Amino acid sequence: MRSSEHTLLFAASIALAVGVASSASRADAPPLPSASAAAPPAASGSAAKPAGSEEAPRPKRPERDANTCFTCHLSLPDAKLRKAAEEFSHSVHKDERIGCVACHKGNASDPTVQAHDKTTGFIVRPTHAQVAALCGGCHEDPTFVRRFNARLGVDQRKLFELSRHGKMAAAGDAASPTCTNCHGVHGILAVSSPNAEVNRRRVRDLCAKCHGNVETMKPYGLAATQPVAWSKSVHGKAFHEGSEQAPTCTGCHSPHAGTLPGTASVAALCDRCHQDERELFLKSPHSRAFRKLGLADCVPCHGDHDVTRTSWLAGMTPDSACAKCHSKDDKPKKVAEDIAVLLEDVQKAEHAAAVDLAEAKTAGLLVPDASFAVDRLRTAKIRLITTVHTLDMQQLGDDANAAKMIAQEARDLLTKARRDRQVERRGYFVAIGLASLLLTLLVAKSIQLARRRRRGES
Ligand code: HEC
Ligand code: HEC
Ligand code: HEC
Ligand code: HEC
Ligand code: HEC
Ligand code: HEC
Numbered sequence: 001m002r003s004s005e006h007t008l009l010f011a012a013s014i015a016l017a018v019g020v021a022s023s024a025s026r027a028d029a030p031p032l033p034s035a036s037a038a039a040p041p042a043a044s045g046s047a048a049k050p051a052g053s054e055e056a057p058r059p060k061r062p063e064r065d066a067n068t069c070f071t072c073h074l075s076l077p078d079a080k081l082r083k084a085a086e087e088f089s090h091s092v093h094k095d096e097r098i099g100c101v102a103c104h105k106g107n108a109s110d111p112t113v114q115a116h117d118k119t120t121g122f123i124v125r126p127t128h129a130q131v132a133a134l135c136g137g138c139h140e141d142p143t144f145v146r147r148f149n150a151r152l153g154v155d156q157r158k159l160f161e162l163s164r165h166g167k168m169a170a171a172g173d174a175a176s177p178t179c180t181n182c183h184g185v186h187g188i189l190a191v192s193s194p195n196a197e198v199n200r201r202r203v204r205d206l207c208a209k210c211h212g213n214v215e216t217m218k219p220y221g222l223a224a225t226q227p228v229a230w231s232k233s234v235h236g237k238a239f240h241e242g243s244e245q246a247p248t249c250t251g252c253h254s255p256h257a258g259t260l261p262g263t264a265s266v267a268a269l270c271d272r273c274h275q276d277e278r279e280l281f282l283k284s285p286h287s288r289a290f291r292k293l294g295l296a297d298c299v300p301c302h303g304d305h306d307v308t309r310t311s312w313l314a315g316m317t318p319d320s321a322c323a324k325c326h327s328k329d330d331k332p333k334k335v336a337e338d339i340a341v342l343l344e345d346v347q348k349a350e351h352a353a354a355v356d357l358a359e360a361k362t363a364g365l366l367v368p369d370a371s372f373a374v375d376r377l378r379t380a381k382i383r384l385i386t387t388v389h390t391l392d393m394q395q396l397g398d399d400a401n402a403a404k405m406i407a408q409e410a411r412d413l414l415t416k417a418r419r420d421r422q423v424e425r426r427g428y429f430v431a432i433g434l435a436s437l438l439l440t441l442l443v444a445k446s447i448q449l450a451r452r453r454r455r456g457e458s
């Protein structure tokens with residue numbers, strides 16, 4: 001027992017040492033050769049490039065100095081006039097093939113202020129309503145966009161123009177966002193950039209600029225509660241804890257379609273991540289009843305932005321979901337109460353088993369089997385919770401019994417482990433007893449021998 005532990009410890013420290021050594025050598029390793037080749041192209045104007053770096057196979061560029069707007073504006077003393085060019089040089093649009101003229105028109109090959117000549121259609125400041133068409137001019141052209149980024153979608157303008165955001169912005173409503181409200185103007189960054197406001201980690205704050213503002217939302221009759229409600233929800237909490245799966249605003253609302261999911265598509269929306277619940281819900285009497293009443297599939301019980309932990313939903317307490325609709329119906333009332341009892345029983349059994357297991361582990365018992373049983377119990381509990389969506393008491397009863405049997409198994413395993421430990425201890429004491437008896441006998445014998453020897457000597 002002891003010696004095997006030592007062997008294990010020794011093996012583990014060797015493994016650790018080897019691990020540390022190999023990770024250290026990895027840190028010392030030179031960067032992959034592709035890292036420098038994949039570096040983004042230098043901004044127009046500053047044509048410096050790391051020596052020896054391979055040019056990625058891209059189509060032939062136009063003359064570097066063709067975009068004289070950029071070159072001149074970058075050198076202007078007036079910070080306000082310079083800012084656009086400075087931001088542009090750090091943006092995803094910095095490639096010289098995406099020039100200033102795409103939005104401002106003008107003559108990009110004239111190096112003087114004549115470049116602004118009105119006869120070229122020069123636009124000083126594109127208006128709020130004009131923006132979508134300017135951005136869309138490039139972004140809906142697949143052959144152009146894919147020369148730069150083969151994976152970029154080309155549907156943003158179309159979706160946006162169908163959305164309420166898009167319709168209101170086109171009608172001249174400056175409080176409704178257009179492309180530049182969300183992406184910025186000259187300093188547009190890739191969605192994957194952590195500094196982009198549209199980045200998944202930051203998009204909640206972007207939407208909240210308007211949707212968390214009561215004054216902005218009042219004229220539209222919309223509440224400004226969604227950002228706070230979401231942050232407190234099970235989704236928001238999981239998101240703030242770093243979950244990559246939990247939906248933020250754009251996990252449920254396409255930023256370009258920007259419309260309400262609508263009754264019919266809410267289910268499809270939750271379904272993206274909660275398929276099992278949906279499949280079972282479709283088998284329940286609620287599925288047809290909700291559709292007839294024009295209710296969304298999941299929202300009447302779980303809410304939309306304020307989806308919380310679910311342990312209070314079943315049952316007939318005043319704040320349960322069932323009580324919202326079934327205060328008078330006999331059968332659903334009984335089903336609701338029965339479900340609540342089953343859930344509570346299994347939850348209690350799981351809690352007790354987990355506590356029992358923790359105590360056994362603290363006491364130094366080795367209980368891998370019981371540990372595995374408690375894991376299986378947790379899975380069985382989740383299965384039961386998921387089955388709630390069928391409202392099928394037969395199935396629920398079976399699932400609850402299966403869970404309770406696993407709970408019993410865990411209990412039995414832990415009891416056995418404790419008993420084994422006692423037997424082991426008892427054996428230990430008996431062994432010590434025997435050993436001391438032997439020792440006493442030995443000592444007695446040696447004394448006797450010594451006496452005999454002395455007697456023989458004298
Ligand atoms: C020779 C330098 C130079 C070139 C080339 C140049 N600009 Fe300008 N631009 C200026 C100066 C200086 C001003 C401010 C005075 C004025 O409006 O003429 C200005 C003003 C502007 C403004 C208006 C800013 C405001 O707040 O009113 C815009 C927009 C602009 N330029 C865009 C462009 C575009 C697009 C091009 C290329 C087609 C371009 N510029 C080419 C120097 C230049
Ligand atoms: C994708 C479209 C787009 C591109 C490309 C673009 N601009 Fe603009 N620019 C705009 C819009 C929209 C505005 C108006 C912003 C506003 O009203 O806040 C603007 C405003 C400006 C202004 C006035 C800024 C101010 O604060 O008064 C200047 C100067 C300017 N742009 C210069 C440039 C230069 C130089 C380039 C190229 C390096 C360029 N723009 C590229 C869309 C664009
Ligand atoms: C309400 C805010 C908002 C508006 C308005 C908006 N976008 Fe976006 N856009 C986003 C967000 C958020 C993302 C990131 C999407 C994601 O995480 O999947 C995005 C992504 C993109 C992308 C990256 C590719 C993609 O589709 O995911 C492009 C290109 C883009 N937008 C262009 C546009 C254009 C062009 C317009 C105007 C016609 C526009 N956007 C209007 C918020 C907005
Ligand atoms: C002259 C054409 C052109 C115009 C105008 C233009 N874009 Fe782009 N945009 C591109 C190209 C090309 C890319 C891909 C660049 C790349 O990945 O190297 C791009 C990339 C983007 C991206 C980054 C997508 C990602 O996550 O990789 C966003 C966001 C974006 N554009 C938004 C806009 C918005 C908003 C406007 C209007 C204000 C706009 N663009 C105007 C051509 C244009
Ligand atoms: C610049 C302010 C602004 C920003 C930023 C903004 N919105 Fe909106 N949004 C509005 C306004 C105003 C309305 C109501 C009128 C309209 O639809 O334009 C609205 C309406 C909506 C609606 C309801 C549409 C309907 O059909 O009733 C949804 C959903 C929505 N926004 C989602 C979002 C999401 C998600 C984001 C962030 C990616 C976002 N919005 C960013 C201003 C904004
Ligand atoms: C879990 C999915 C989900 C998430 C995450 C989500 N929404 Fe919603 N949102 C919905 C549903 C469902 C509706 C209501 C649809 C209906 O009733 O037809 C809705 C409705 C809205 C509306 C219309 C007004 C209202 O309250 O009914 C706005 C505005 C809105 N959401 C903005 C946001 C913003 C901003 C965020 C991020 C803070 C966000 N949503 C996150 C699912 C979601």
Ligand code: HEC
Pocket residue numbers: 234235238243245246247251252266269270271272273274298299302303304307308309310
């Ligand atoms: C993009 C994926 C995604 C979408 C869309 C989504 N969810 Fe979730 N949901 C999650 C994740 C991830 C969790 C787990 C959070 C955690 O780990 O605690 C979760 C948790 C939940 C929980 C709590 C589960 C528990 O353990 O108590 C409920 C209830 C829930 N979601 C309902 C909904 C509803 C209703 C919708 C549609 C309006 C929806 N979800 C849309 C990903 C999603």
Ligand code: HEC
Pocket residue numbers: 267270271274277278281286297298299300301302310311312313314321343382385386388389
């Ligand atoms: C009739 C009310 C009702 C409807 C409708 C409903 N649910 Fe539930 N949901 C519940 C109850 C009750 C629970 C379990 C409560 C508990 O844990 O004590 C639950 C639990 C959940 C859980 C947590 C499961 C887990 O593993 O912890 C998720 C996720 C969920 N529901 C998603 C959905 C989705 C998605 C829909 C739409 C297809 C939906 N629900 C429709 C009442 C409902």
Ligand code: HEC
Pocket residue numbers: 285286289290293295300301313314315321322323324325326331332333335336339391
């Ligand atoms: C949004 C309202 C709503 C909520 C919330 C709701 N139900 Fe229902 N439920 C209905 C409707 C409507 C019917 C169909 C009634 C009918 O057919 O007479 C129904 C039917 C049922 C039935 C079938 C009754 C039968 O006669 O076969 C049961 C069982 C049931 N609900 C249980 C529950 C439970 C348990 C909950 C909570 C977890 C719940 N309901 C939450 C609206 C609701």
